[in-house]
Amino acid sequence: MTLNQYIDHTLLAPDATQADVDQIIREAKENHFCSVMLNPYWVRYAHEQLKDTAVNTDTVIGFPLGANTTAIKVAEATQAIADGVDELDVVMNIGEFKAGHDVQVRQDLEAVITTGHQHHKLVKVIIETALLTDQEITRASELVADAGAEFVKTSTGFSTRGAEVNDVVLMKQAVGDRIKVKASGGVHTKAEAEAMIAAGASRLGTSSGMRVIGKA
Numbered sequence: 001m002t003l004n005q006y007i008d009h010t011l012l013a014p015d016a017t018q019a020d021v022d023q024i025i026r027e028a029k030e031n032h033f034c035s036v037m038l039n040p041y042w043v044r045y046a047h048e049q050l051k052d053t054a055v056n057t058d059t060v061i062g063f064p065l066g067a068n069t070t071a072i073k074v075a076e077a078t079q080a081i082a083d084g085v086d087e088l089d090v091v092m093n094i095g096e097f098k099a100g101h102d103v104q105v106r107q108d109l110e111a112v113i114t115t116g117h118q119h120h121k122l123v124k125v126i127i128e129t130a131l132l133t134d135q136e137i138t139r140a141s142e143l144v145a146d147a148g149a150e151f152v153k154t155s156t157g158f159s160t161r162g163a164e165v166n167d168v169v170l171m172k173q174a175v176g177d178r179i180k181v182k183a184s185g186g187v188h189t190k191a192e193a194e195a196m197i198a199a200g201a202s203r204l205g206t207s208s209g210m211r212v213i214g215k216a
Helices: 018-031 040-050 070-082 094-098 102-118 134-147 165-175 190-199
Strands: 007-011 035-038 056-061 087-091 122-126 151-153 180-184 203-206
Touching: 007 018, 007 180, 018 035, 018 040, 035 040, 040 056, 040 070, 056 070, 070 087, 070 102, 087 102, 094 102, 094 134, 102 122, 102 134, 134 151, 134 165, 151 165, 151 203, 165 180, 165 190, 190 203
Parallel strands: 007 035, 007 203, 035 056, 056 087, 087 122, 122 151, 151 180, 180 203
Antiparallel strands: none
C-alpha cells in the first residue's frame, strides 16, 4: 500500500517557525503527499510555494476548540480562501453538540461548508472523538454528512487523545459512502496508518508523515 496520497502532512504547533513550515512544504513536494496542513497564518505563503504542484494547501477553522462564533468561522474561511487554500478543516462546536443542540451545530457548520463550496473548496469537519461517547460519535458523523461536508474527521490532535481505530469504524459505519472519514492525531507509524485505512479512513492527518512512509 502506498500511503503518501493518504497523508495531510501536518504542522499546527504554536511555535512553528518559517523554517519548520519550509521543511513541511519541501517534504510534501518531494514525497507527493496529498496536502500540507498549516495554521491560517501560513496559508498564503504555502499556497505560493505549492501552486505549481499537485499538493493541496489545507488549514483549520475554529481551531482547536470549535467554540468560535459562526461569523468568526466564516470570516476565517473567507480569508483562507482569499489566501489560496484548497481544503478547510473546521471544528464542530463540541459543547453545543454534547448539549443536544444539533440544530445550532448544523447551522454553524453549514455556514462554513457553504462558504467553502461557493469557492469549490473541500470541507472536513472535526468532531473531536476523544470527548464523545460511541453513540455521540455516530450521531456527530451523521450530522456532518447531513450538513454537506466531504469528510468527517476524528480529532484536532490537541485534546486528550487522537484517533483510535474504533472511532474510525464507528464513523465509517455511520456515514457509509455518503462522505469520507479522516483519521487525525495519534498516527505515527506505517502500521497505525494501515490500521486506520483498513477501518475505513480515506485520509490521514499526521505530523509524522515521514515516519509513516519510512523516511524519518
